[in-house]
Amino acid sequence: MTGVRKPLTGLRLLSSMTEEALAAVSLVNITDQRSIFKYIQIVVIAEGMASKTVIRGFADCTYHADIFDREEALLAKSGLKADCPGGGRIEHDPEKKYLKVYGYSQGFGKADHAQSKQILQTKYPDYTIEVSDDGY
Numbered sequence: 001m002t003g004v005r006k007p008l009t010g011l012r013l014l015s016s017m018t019e020e021a022l023a024a025v026s027l028v029n030i031t032d033q034r035s036i037f038k039y040i041q042i043v044v045i046a047e048g049m050a051s052k053t054v055i056r057g058f059a060d061c062t063y064h065a066d067i068f069d070r071e072e073a074l075l076a077k078s079g080l081k082a083d084c085p086g087g088g089r090i091e092h093d094p095e096k097k098y099l100k101v102y103g104y105s106q107g108f109g110k111a112d113h114a115q116s117k118q119i120l121q122t123k124y125p126d127y128t129i130e131v132s133d134d135g136y
Contacts, residue, residue: 018046018047018048018078018079018080019046019047019048019050021046021078021079021080022044022045022046022050022051022052022080024078025044025052025054025075025078025080026054026123027052027054027055027119027122027123028054028055028119028120028122028123028124029054029055029056029057030055030056030057030058030090030092030120031057031058031059031060031090031092032092032094033059033092033094034092034093034094034095035059035091035092036089036090036091036092037057037058037059037061037089037090037092038057038058038061038062038063038064038067038087038088038089038090038105039055039056039057039064039067039087039088039089039090039101039111039116040055040056040057040064040067040068040084040086040087040105040108040111041053041054041055041084041085041086041087041111041112041115041116041119042054042055042056042068042071042072042075042082042083042084043082043083043084043085044075044080044081044082045080045081045082045083046079046080047079053085053115053119054119055116055119055120056071057090058070063107064084064087064105064106064107064108065107065108067087068082068084068108084108085108085109085111085112086104086105086108086109086110086111086112087104087105087107087108087109087110087111088101088102088103088104088105088110088111088113088116089101089102089103096128097124097126097127097128098127098128098129098130099120099124099127099128099129099130100129100130100131100132101113101116101117101120101129101130101131101132102131102132102133102134103134110133113131113132113133114131116131117129117131
């Protein structure tokens with residue numbers, strides 16, 4: 001019979017649930033106030049191995065690992081896994097609609113800042129976003 005779907009069971013159900021959870025993860029979550037803060041890229045992975053790269057950065061996190069630990073715990077509640085390919089810093093000035101992505105993480109290494117810029121543009125399309133490999 002066409003048009004009739006079998007109910008998802010077992011691993012197919014789990015995979016479908018984590019892929020839905022993956023789709024619900026926002027690409028960007030950073031401090032929206034004027035500040036300079038550490039950020040990381042996180043590769044979020046669903047059970048079926050689908051993945052996407054997201055940006056997280058918070059002024060209240062002293063270390064890049066603090067950001068990762070917080071986000072990894074949240075993602076795990078949805079059955080998702082996380083990996084951090086690198087980090088850096090973001091300077092955010094909402095009044096000027098300006099972001100600067102630069103530096104590196106001592107623990108995770110340097111993120112691909114060009115990729116970070118592309119991801120940030122999805123949330124801040126009207127911002128000037130500068131990328132630099134200088135600074136810490």
